[in-house]
Amino acid sequence: AQSVTQLDSQVPVFEEAPVELRCNYSSSVSVYLFWYVQYPNQGLQLLLKYLSGSTLVKGINGFEAEFNKSQTSFHLRKPSVHISDTAEYFCAVSGRNTPLVFGKGTRLSVIA
């Protein structure tokens, strides 16, 4: 069975500073990895996904993530955050025939 650990429940960061949101996964089989974002009072939307190929994945709104198989990690990064990036971010993992399993989320607060 797959599982996901998001290492930080809350991350405060100043506007225009870089940010990294950490995600580690556990799986004994091939995995597909995702980052979703949830803005206040909304559903989740996909930021980016890793299915295969290049380990550096670029998503929407300037976010990117790197798949590291040896460290079983899929950390999300952005070089310069904006106030509008304030949201909750969820890492998720699935296998070939299994539904998505989500982490507990990381609340990113961007401070002006």
Place this chain on the structure above:
Amino acid sequence: DAGITQSPRHKVTETGTPVTLRCHQTENHRYMYWYRQDPGHGLRLIHYSYGVKDTDKGEVSDGYSVSRSKTEDFLLTLESATSSQTSVYFCAISEGRAPGELFFGEGSRLTVL
């Protein structure tokens, strides 16, 4: 935006009463899911469906049942609501089982008193 509508969006009910949440899609996607979101727990899968009348349990299925009689509708029923089922419920759809992208509804906030 994916055509997903959840109803009701907000509901307050009392312990022991039955509750049904509805998810309606206009995308003709095969897979539909019900998740619940609770602080400190993220999203947890309750049930999912991979076709009309084909459903399976998720991580937290106890106390919940589902039905899918049409491609576009996926119903989540709490036969006898308890306070521990106070949560925000999200419906999601996808074209394929994995590794497809999930599209989420806006959520239904349920409060059980």
